[in-house]
Amino acid sequence: MFNFANWREKVFRGFYWPLFYTAVIISLVGVAAIFSASRGLPGDYALKQLAWLGVSILTLMAVVRIGYRTLLGYSYAFYAISIALLLVVIILGDMHLGAQRWIEIGPFALQPSEFAKIAVILTLAQYLGERARNRYQTKRFLVAFILVSFPMIFILKQPDLGTTLIFIPILFCILFLWGVRLRYLVVTSLFALTSFPVFWALLKGYQKRRLLVFLNPNVDPLGAGYTAIQSKIAVGAGQFFGKGFLQGTQNRLRFLPEHHTDFIFCVIAEEWGFVGSCLILMLFALLFIRMIRVIERTTDTRARLITAGVVSMVFFQVVINIGMTVGLMPITGLPLPFVSYGGSSLVTMFIAVGLLISIYKDRSIF
Amino acid sequence: MTIREFEFRTGLFRFFVFGSLLCLGLALFDVQVRCGGEYRDLANRNRIRLLYLEAPRGDIYDRNGAVLATSRPSFDVFVIPEDFDGKNAEFLSGVLGLKKEKILSKINHPKDAPFVPVLLKRDVKKAVVFKLEERKPELAGVSVEIRPIRFYPQGTCASHVIGYLGKISKREYRGQEDEGLYRFDDWIGRSGVEKIFERELKGEDGGKQIEVNSQGRMIRVLSERDPRPGSDLALTIDSKLEEKISQIFGDRIGSAIVLDLETGEILTLVSKPNFNPNVFVSPGEGTERGRIFKNPSSPLLNRGVSTGYPPGSVFKLVTALSALDTGVVPPGKRFFCKGFFRLNPRSRAFQCWRDGGHGAVNLFEAVEQSCNVYFYNVGSRVGPDTLSRYAHELGLGEAVELELPNVFPGVIPNREWKKKTYHDAWYEGETLNFAIGQGYVLTSPLQILRMVGLIATEGNLPEIHIAKTGKKTKKTRKPVVRVESIRLLKKAMTRVIQTDRGTGQLARVDFMTMAGKTGTAQAPPKEPHSWFSGFFPYENPKYALVVLIEHGGSGGFYAAKLAKEIVLGMKETGAFDSVPGAGGANV
Known part of the structure; x- marks a missing residue:
């Protein structure tokens, strides 16, 4: 029997409200921006995103109710499932022509690469957290590396370069806070630098172009080069106070592709100006402050590693996404967490927040 | 990790996070406030x-x-x-x-x-x-x-x-x-x-x-x-020859393909009705495009490559080869044809195409006169699985690897195939139909051409091409049969054209010896499909040809006659100028 009172007790006792509120507020800002960005497009994107926010919050509660310890117990199963889903995506992609990142289930498009991030964070936390750092460190390090490389290879094959690369900082941050010897990270970075030509050879022509455009806009004047300059124009045109809500023209004139997903920040920056951009940055800063607080409240190594993984996932996506709109980063196609349109991304972010709230609660029992 | 080290590491982590956010803020300040005016200007004028x-x-x-x-x-x-100024719409509309x-x-x-x-x-x-x-x-x-x-x-x-x-x-x-x-x-x-x-x-x-x-x-x-x-x-197409053969083929529906046996290159691939590809890219040809798509005889279909027909008597080459190569029926053995064949006294009569029968015929006479009863006898002795094996050896039922889309793989049945497709056992009567290329068998003209090419070259056929890709040409898979069997078969094929009892005598030309086989494939309720396939010159094979006329009637009559016209057309365009044994180099 479903016992509502019991359920409420289990979810909300010791709930970390400030973190929850911050996440919801950023998401609502996102809904407003999506509303502005998708005017004139068929399909009620803002309304759909609002519905997804509802789904996300319910998912978050479910995660809190189950608790991170139980979820950690299933981490290897989650890992296996997400690898299987990624394979399904690749098979479907072969059946359709070319790129495929979704599994379509009725009206929904599930993006397994988003959920894979959570699965990898849980798996790494479980594997490393259960093992002491002072013995067999080389082996631990290598296993962690291999665990991360499988989903990376499959996601790169989709092809989704941005999401592939996000796994690297996640791994590094988790290893760093696990206490890996620093020379491992240094050596790996050097190794990565020297193996860059191999990685480069694996990329498709247009992926190379997008990365090269960052250095030389002449490489792809009609594609990524154009997107790069137009997104910078959109952000800059916002000036200090912005053009006002729904007043952005770069967006209306459709100079930018994907303005409700990957380039949503351009819409915010153009319409709300520097003031608005800073507000978003501050909201994210507040989010990170509250997330990092969770690390300090727990003594469970696995919980710390989960938190490290979640913070680095959100943080690097924010930096890469916003950095790309102002020309600091190459255009790789990553959504802005909580803000960009997309159900899979939003649900994933709220699962991540749910894990942190569960960790926070768990501590408060003692 | 000590508590101190952990705190040091989280501190560093925190510093990194907030430091990066600060950098982002500075970059935004640079773009939005310091250079904002410039970008606003660019945005307003939309100058790019x-x-x-x-x-x-x-x-x-x-x-x-x-x-x-x-x-x-x-x-x-x-x-x-x-x-654009909307006032000009009127003018544009007129122009x-x-x-x-x-x-x-x-x-x-x-x-x-x-x-x-x-x-x-x-x-x-x-x-x-x-x-x-x-x-x-x-x-x-x-x-x-x-x-x-x-x-x-x-x-x-x-x-x-x-x-x-x-x-x-x-x-x-x-x-x-x-x-x-x-x-x-x-x-x-x-x-x-x-x-x-x-x-x-x-x-x-x-x-x-x-x-x-x-x-x-x-x-x-x-x-x-x-x-x-x-x-x-x-x-590899010779457009002059292509055009010539296309004209000779006229308004008939079907296909004619010419293969160079020395290089494996297809010189001509005519499929009728054809279409004008300009129609698909030129604006204002919408009605013509519609006509092509709606035409019931589907002009877009490549009849030479992308579809299959029952091969009829042309398939008897396979049956004959299975008799020769397995040795089940020696070439000299005669069967008596009285115009029909019964599996047993109570079964129905399987007809020969000639009402009075052919009398006692051996393999050479049977190929020459395309006697059904002889091949019914061979078929019932070797069985469907052996027939199927030899058909595959000669490339039937196997798609030709050609630089064209939708290559039809063909259908060659056997007992297992029937069970899988129809969930039914194989009947002996079906073996008889199979032996004369009727029933379930389907082949594309290109497959028949490759089969005749394999026979002509005694198994040494270069891989078939239609585009010159510069890649090294390989060989078509060599059939696993004895060369002597193929040589006897070739001998039989030349009688089809060169003797006065041969079913393909209408294809005969006076300047060289040809070898071939005709086929009249039943396709009720319409007229049968008319087949001819052959190679020439016999002594030193240079070309192979296949002709198929959809519902064209008797193969010996219509397809063979058309084949002769095509061979004469080839001579006109100089195809035999340097071919020994064809009134060319040695004259």
């Missing part, structure tokens, strides 16, 4: 335009360098909606012959960006261009661009080999959006080598990002990439 530089599609040549497909310039009228409402609805399409040029009309006449240029000062936002359009100078010649182009579909476009090879209104190969060599022929578009002034004139090029033109392609 994109120009596409279309890569010309590669040309297609025949084996002698005659152009089969190329690009010609087309004058296309574009409008930039934001710069271009488009309805005013249609022009306005194209220009005001809400989904498109107002600075992206909209294509109003493709391929307008020069006179129209002059009229537009005269009024240029008033016609802001209207421009004429010269873009390549696909052109097939020889019209219908080899249309099934070349194929045709079509607009890229929404799904295909989305599938490659990341790669950006195609634009949403781009062309893509839909059949023939235009489809198979799409990547090579297409090339890669280039483009320019330019800054314009308030009159829309270019001030400077911001960035530019040159287009990479598509590669040219040479076919």
Whole structure:
């Protein structure tokens, strides 16, 4: 029997409200921006995103109710499932022509690469957290590396370069806070630098172009080069106070592709100006402050590693996404967490927040 | 990790996170506040335009360098909606012959960006261009661009080999959006080598990002990439011979293919009815396109390659080979043909095509006169699985690896196949039908041609090609049969044409010895399909030919007669000039 009172007790006792509120507020800002960005497009994107926010919050509660310890117990199963889903995506992609990142289930498009991030964070936390750092460190390090490389290879094959690369900082941050010897990270970075030509050879022509455009806009004047300059124009045109809500023209004139997903920040920056951009940055800063607080409240190594993984996932996506709109980063196609349109991304972010709230609660029992 | 070290590491982590956010804030300050004015200006004037530089599609040549497909310039009228004055719609409507409402609805399409040029009309006449240029000062936002359009100078010649182009579909476009090879209104190969060599022929578009002034004139090029033109392609087809044979074939429905046995190159691939591929790229040919698509005899179907027919008596070559090679029926053994055959006294009578029967015939006479009863006897002795094995040895039931799309693999039944397909046992009567190429058997003319080619070359046939890709040519898989069996079969095949009892005698020519086999494949309720396939000269085989006339009647009569005309046509174009044994080099 479903016992509502019991359920409420289990979810909300010791709930970390400030973190929850911050996440919801950023998401609502996102809904407003999506509303502005998708005017004139068929399909009620803002309304759909609002519905997804509802789904996300319910998912978050479910995660809190189950608790991170139980979820950690299933981490290897989650890992296996997400690898299987990624394979399904690749098979479907072969059946359709070319790129495929979704599994379509009725009206929904599930993006397994988003959920894979959570699965990898849980798996790494479980594997490393259960093992002491002072013995067999080389082996631990290598296993962690291999665990991360499988989903990376499959996601790169989709092809989704941005999401592939996000796994690297996640791994590094988790290893760093696990206490890996620093020379491992240094050596790996050097190794990565020297193996860059191999990685480069694996990329498709247009992926190379997008990365090269960052250095030389002449490489792809009609594609990524154009997107790069137009997104910078959109952000800059916002000036200090912005053009006002729904007043952005770069967006209306459709100079930018994907303005409700990957380039949503351009819409915010153009319409709300520097003031608005800073507000978003501050909201994210507040989010990170509250997330990092969770690390300090727990003594469970696995919980710390989960938190490290979640913070680095959100943080690097924010930096890469916003950095790309102002020309600091190459255009790789990553959504802005909580803000960009997309159900899979939003649900994933709220699962991540749910894990942190569960960790926070768990501590408060003692 | 000690508590101190942990705190040190979280501290470093925190420093990194907030430090990066601060850097982002500074970058935003730089773009939005320090340089904001500049960007606002750029945004307000929308001074950046994109120009596409279309890569010309590669040309297609025949084996002698005659152009089969190329690009010609087309004058296309574009409008930039934001710069266009609605008052001019009337004038444009008159000049271009488009309805005013249609022009306005194209220009005001809400989904498109107002600075992206909209294509109003493709391929307008020069006179129209002059009229537009005269009024240029008033016609802001209207421009004429010269873009390549696909052109097939020889019209219908080899249309099934070349194929045709079509607009890229929404799904295909989305599938490659990341790669950006195609634009949403781009062309893509839909059949023939235009489809198979799409990547090579297409090339890669280039483009320019330019800054314009308030009159829309270019001030400077911001960035530019040159287009990479598509590669040219040479076919093995001889367009003169192709055209000649196409004329000889006339209005009949079917296919005729000529193969060079020394190189494995297809010299001619005629499939009728054919079509003019220009129709698919030229605007204003919509009704003709509709006619092609709706035509019940499907002109787009490559009858030589992409579909199958019962081979009828041509299949007796397989049955004969199985008799010779297994030794189950020695070549000298005679069976008596009284016009029909019964499996047992109570079974139904399987007819021979000749009512009175052929009398006692051995293998050579049976091939020569295409005696059904002889092959019923062979078939019932070797059984369906052996027949099937020899058919596969000769390449039937196996798709030909050719540089064309939709190659039909054919159907060669056996006991297992019947069980899987029909969930039923194999009946002995079906073996009899199988032995004379009726029943479940389906082959494409190209497969029959390859089979005859394998027989002619005694198994040493080069791989069949229709495009010169520069790759080293391999051999067609050599059949696992004894050479003596094939030699005896060849001997039998020459009697089909060279003796006065041969069913293919109408194909006989006076300047060389030919070998072949006819077929009349029953296709009730309509007339039977008419087959002929052969090779020549007999002593030193140079060419193989297959002719199929859909519902053409008797193979010995119609197809063989047509084959003779084709061989004479080949002689006219000089195909035998240096061929020993064909009134060529040794005369």
